[in-house]
Amino acid sequence: MKSPDGDQELFTESYCKVCSAQLISESQRVAHYESRKHASKVRLYYMLHPIDGGCPAKKLRAENGSDGNSVDKNKCCTLCNMSFTSAVVADSHYQGKIHAKRLKLLLGEQPTLKTPGLKRSYACSTCSVTLNSIEQYHAHLKGSKHQAK
Structure with missing residues (x-):
């Protein structure tokens, strides 16, 4: 995915912020920047960090002659x-x-993360x-290794 002007610090040859x-490697870089997961995270990033007062999806709607208030929620989730x-399907x-x-991120709330350390482990002394x-x-x-010890 091509980066918009002024975002060279977000998308470098060695790191995607x-x-x-x-x-x-070159192949890893190409695969990453062309992946759907990267494109999805970039869209979310621009929703949360709008450029010039709006996100790319809103700009695209405006270019198509539609104002931001006439979006049918049963047809599109911006x-x-x-x-x-x-x-x-929309529901x-x-x-x-x-x-x-994404709604939590947009509202400034931190998403709930799985708490590390609660996973059970079993040790063989x-x-x-x-x-x-x-x-x-x-x-x-x-197993044979345990039986031998």
Whole structure:
């Protein structure tokens, strides 16, 4: 995705500040900047950090001769830059996690993050290993390396 003028500090050859992605090689850089995930994060970034008083989606609507007040919410979500085929599809989107997350970001709230450290781990002191699930732990106990120790 091409960066707008004045955003060279956001999209460099070695780092994408919008996605917090370190870009090591040419192929990785090209793949990242052309990815859907990057494009989605850039759209969200510009919604939260408008340039010249408006986001790209609003500018696009204005160029098509439509004012910002006449958008049918059953046909388009300007926050997520999505269009819908029916009111049912639109309603499903508005009740979804992605829309709720973007709405929270737009309102300045921090999205809820999964708390690290609550994940259960299982340790085998005999072998000095830590396993992520009870299934892995039982498989380890039955394994030949553990049996040998």
